[in-house]
Amino acid sequence: MKKDKGDDVVLRVTEAYYRDVGRGIARVDPEIMEKLGLQSGDVIEVKGKSTAPAIVWPGYPEDRGTGVIRIDGNLRGNAGVGIDDRVTIRKAEVKNAEKVVVAPTEPVRLMGGEAYLLRLLEGRPVMRGQKIRVEIFGHTLTFVVTATKPSGIVMVSRTTNIELKEKPTEELKRAVPSVTYEDIGGLKRELRLVREMIELPLKHPELFQRLGIDPPKGVLLYGPPGTGKTLIAKAVANEVDAHFISLSGPEIMSKYYG
Structure with a gap:
């Protein structure tokens, strides 16, 4: 965590716990809330590449002193950030x-x-x-x-x-599924590995250039149908704001392949 100008504070984004998903709330390091004079239920601006409003609540005991903000995938998308990115927060005028x-x-x-x-x-x-x-x-x-x-x-x-409105908006013209990491349950280890191999090279290519190593060219997910392979791919594409194309076997070969 670092102080920005005025009453702004820069925090590191981390995942929301399942109980907070879809509620429009941001869990903030309790020490930061005290410094900014924020009360539970206040509205804050969460600013990354864009700005998103959220209702602030104190973080969990393990968050104290860590300088983190816990927001779900919807709030991350509205703020234009991903996990481990930095955001600026301030009390909002509502x-x-x-x-x-x-x-x-x-x-x-x-x-x-x-x-x-x-x-x-x-x-x-x-x-x-x-x-x-x-x-x-x-x-x-x-x-x-x-x-x-x-x-x-x-x-x-x-x-x-x-x-x-009945007519679809023109403001969201991109082929990215609205799936977030919080939508996937029971695959924490797999998600961590996939994020290291895909998300890190896409978001921080300079790390690989500095180390003089080539990033992974791709990743193969295998397992029985319905175990979450496509869901993981959709979630990663959504989090890194990447174009997503889904092809199944029957589409390019025959109905007996899938």
């Missing part, structure tokens, strides 16, 4: 949301979508450009906040008017 306009990233018809999104977002801060992941009947849908009234970071309340 206004009450009069209106929030949301658009899907793919064609979808959702009956009662405005009421459902209001229940989901009530008590949470949002801002223009923020992505929202919604689980509906086991399927994950991604929405983007395209406008807010007033502008800036706003807090959604019971009186907020939620407008759900």
Whole structure:
């Protein structure tokens, strides 16, 4: 952890625990919260390549003095950072949301979508450009906040008017799956190895240049169907913001290969 200008602090990003996933919260080193005068439930700006609002809560006992911030994959994506990246946090100026306009990233018809999104977002801060992941009947849908009234970071309340557009937004044109590391359970060792072989060379190629060694050319994941091979690949692509193409055996050979 290091101090930035004013009341800004730079922290290292680490994974959120499963109990915090999807809640829009950031767990911050308790010592940093004390220094910044932050209280549980305050709204902060998490700034990486972009800015994302989050509700701050104290980190866990093991986080004290480590200078870490625990945020889930959705918040990492909105802030434009990955695990072990650095982010700047500061207390946010928040206004009450009069209106929030949301658009899907793919064609979808959702009956009662405005009421459902209001229940989901009530008590949470949002801002223009923020992505929202919604689980509906086991399927994950991604929405983007395209406008807010007033502008800036706003807090959604019971009186907020939620407008759900039918036409998919043009703001998220990239072939990257919305899968995060927190979506994968029981494969911690495999994830660690894959991150070392894929994520590290993509995010920090200068390390390999300095050491004079070649980065891995690729990685082979093998195992029975349904064990999480494709899910791991999708999660890594999402975390490093890489283009993702999925090809199955039957698509290029015949239906008996897969």
